[in-house]
Amino acid sequence: MSKLVFGCGYLGKRVATLWRGQGHQVHVVTRSRRHARQLRHEGLCPLVADVTRLETLAGLPSAETVLFAVGFDSKALMSLTEVYAGGVRNVLASMHAAADRFLYVSTTGVYGPADGTWVDEATPPNPIREGGKASLAAEQALGDNAVVLRLAGIYGPGRIPYLEKLRAGEPLATPKAGWLNLIHVDDAAEIVLAAEAWAAQQPPSAGPHTFCVSDGRPVVRRDYYREVARQIGAPAPTFVAPAPNSPATARASADKRIRTAKLTGLLQIQLRYPSYREGLAAILASA
Numbered sequence: 001m002s003k004l005v006f007g008c009g010y011l012g013k014r015v016a017t018l019w020r021g022q023g024h025q026v027h028v029v030t031r032s033r034r035h036a037r038q039l040r041h042e043g044l045c046p047l048v049a050d051v052t053r054l055e056t057l058a059g060l061p062s063a064e065t066v067l068f069a070v071g072f073d074s075k076a077l078m079s080l081t082e083v084y085a086g087g088v089r090n091v092l093a094s095m096h097a098a099a100d101r102f103l104y105v106s107t108t109g110v111y112g113p114a115d116g117t118w119v120d121e122a123t124p125p126n127p128i129r130e131g132g133k134a135s136l137a138a139e140q141a142l143g144d145n146a147v148v149l150r151l152a153g154i155y156g157p158g159r160i161p162y163l164e165k166l167r168a169g170e171p172l173a174t175p176k177a178g179w180l181n182l183i184h185v186d187d188a189a190e191i192v193l194a195a196e197a198w199a200a201q202q203p204p205s206a207g208p209h210t211f212c213v214s215d216g217r218p219v220v221r222r223d224y225y226r227e228v229a230r231q232i233g234a235p236a237p238t239f240v241a242p243a244p245n246s247p248a249t250a251r252a253s254a255d256k257r258i259r260t261a262k263l264t265g266l267l268q269i270q271l272r273y274p275s276y277r278e279g280l281a282a283i284l285a286s287a
Contacts, residue, residue: 003067027061051086066102087138098145151214178254181258191263215271
């Protein structure tokens, strides 16, 4: 079976590698010719194109499964809506034959402020930030064969916020209250494959299907950073209030807890890192 991946970055690259390891032909789309050469050396089939430019998507290969995991590059001078919603529409318009499955990596940012309550797939979206609004617009552009994966915060090797500040004992400019919802990148990649396998067993017109993707173990921000400090042998963290209009303040304002009963029930997922504690330990040990 052939796969087509848009966005071969932190998550998409891992998914592409897993598919390649299963013996599939994996086409990957990147805007960078240098990145394309690297991907070719790794056994993938790169295409140089830009999802925001319809003319570059001519000649896309057919694929049974498409994964849209495009990240946002602030240097590209494009809006989030152009990248996510516009990118999805361009890809769908450029496919000569519809894929059997279209997997879209969305975000739990499609939910608005929740005051610490639990949310799940049945919770009405109410995004307040641009990223959530753009992701929701992309979801609404998808067809019946789609699987929407609303991911919580992805962490993994090289992605532990404020790690060096914690090592140095410096105060963190982030709220200490509010809930964090997390998923290790390796677990997220395995969930993408599990969602694809599950979707392959569903009737063609039964979708789109939506899953909230998290480890299901929300943690208060203060406790998360305390655990990072403990694992690296640093002093307990101190906090200073970030600027009111900062991204850290905006993220903390959502204050929700993600319920994952549908994910674990239908996909039968066994996480390698069932909480942030195990995930942090593995990352820090390998580092």
